[in-house]
Amino acid sequence: MRRTKVEALETKARILESALDIFSVKNFASTSLLEIAQNAGLSKGALYWHFKNKNDLLIQLVKSTCREDGEAFLGLFEERDCGDALRGYYKRALARLFEDARYKKIHGMMLRRRYEWPEEVQTQVRQLVSDSMERDRQMAERLIARGQREGKIRKDVSAGKVALLISSIFHGLYAIQLCGKLPGEFPEYTDILFDAFDRELSACGGRRAL
Template structure:
């Protein structure tokens, strides 16, 4: 049973990777389930075991990318005694991943083509992106409040406003990186931003 479940997961991932390739290369209306399965040597039956149709798999692709690695992010933040935790290392790591990993480049190509999607798909993707942004802000706000209670971040700082600002900045960096618009030296320059945040968030700045 364990092996069967693992095999099913591998098949599902293979289908999603094939669909991502095709959706990032051509108009969504011209892509077909047959093309997705033929590229990886599977039957259409295997596709329909995991997904309802090509609209369903497109939504699942966006959902999985947006899910990200929240647990890792929060763990990194909580592991450091700094006011801004290990955010600097995490952000640098994410930007490098967005720059070097092919899957993220394909996702960017996919999102560029979103005007070609049916209206209901675009609306659902907008909801997914909004939900992901709201989740990230809530997580960041919870972290800031926790650090304030621990005496690591000044209590006069608005946790919500700071969370909105930080998440907006980091999301902006991510989108720019996917578009290839960030200079190669940015990761080193980020230390200036995080040093400033550490100083601004510090309880010493409240004195």
């Protein structure tokens, strides 16, 4: 990759981080692009080189996070055991909210400050989040369907409905954690939830399915 392109990507990343720092603690309407640029150690012109306006900057910030979430799926379908893949994915995702300060900051901003955003931004962010959650549900459905084909999960249940149930529970837990209501050791307790699913879904006489 050419140096100029690398530098451009680094500058864009600095602007996004600066925007996150400010948007997470300050009202969107009262935040200026000049403030974001100065916080990043850049000129306002440099910011406009990468982003059309403040709305575009916020939307690109959310897009970058959804893209990171999507990349977390990579490799899941290469794991030998579909149950371990599904269990491990949700445990890691929940633990990340405890361990990754940036990840927690951006999701907290989306949860608590989205009502301050212009309607145009809210509409686009809702669609981005909806698409991300649907991708999450589809990933779970594919893993459950694979478990059914392999004879590990009962075939008399709907893979789609079970996936919707699991993903809904965990997205609810994410929201609760963003409000600071879950203890730090909670991700380990998700095994209890998956063990309960095992008892109901296993087609292997009590052996683990998830």
